[in-house]
Amino acid sequence: MKKQIITVLIAILPIILLSTKPSENYSNQDDTKVIKFMYSRDYAADYGEKMFWAYEDDHAYMYQHAIDIKIRVNSLSKSNSKLFKNYNYCFLVPNSKGNDTVYADFSLKAWIIKEDGKSKYYYDKEGNLAKDLRSNYPFFKECW
Numbered sequence: 001m002k003k004q005i006i007t008v009l010i011a012i013l014p015i016i017l018l019s020t021k022p023s024e025n026y027s028n029q030d031d032t033k034v035i036k037f038m039y040s041r042d043y044a045a046d047y048g049e050k051m052f053w054a055y056e057d058d059h060a061y062m063y064q065h066a067i068d069i070k071i072r073v074n075s076l077s078k079s080n081s082k083l084f085k086n087y088n089y090c091f092l093v094p095n096s097k098g099n100d101t102v103y104a105d106f107s108l109k110a111w112i113i114k115e116d117g118k119s120k121y122y123y124d125k126e127g128n129l130a131k132d133l134r135s136n137y138p139f140f141k142e143c144w
Helices: 002-019 050-053 068-073 128-136
Strands: 031-035 059-064 089-095 098-104 112-114 118-123
Touching: 068 089, 068 098, 068 112
Parallel strands: none
Antiparallel strands: 031 059, 031 089, 089 098, 098 112, 112 118
């Protein structure tokens, strides 16, 4: 009886392993990659864009197909850099040349769109975009 069970398991196991997708393949080229900086350790100073990218071990990831973040941020009021606090979120939006990069601070009210090496600042005074993101995606909630 034990030999029969082992034989069945040996026959079924390769089928299960071959039909299971690895986690890296859950996203496709058209998905927006969202990166959240997790603050898993203490930092001596306020960090900027370079620090955001320097500590990849502090990143959490989400992939979303139908997120129109660049269009929505472009519709917000233009702002200056003083309202933007920290680089907490990054949205890598695929385009024909690579990716558009959109950053948000923790409040999800202050935004940056990086185009051709230049930063354009936006601000959502009412916080409607933040409310929408937090109500539709647990990834954006303050605690998770």
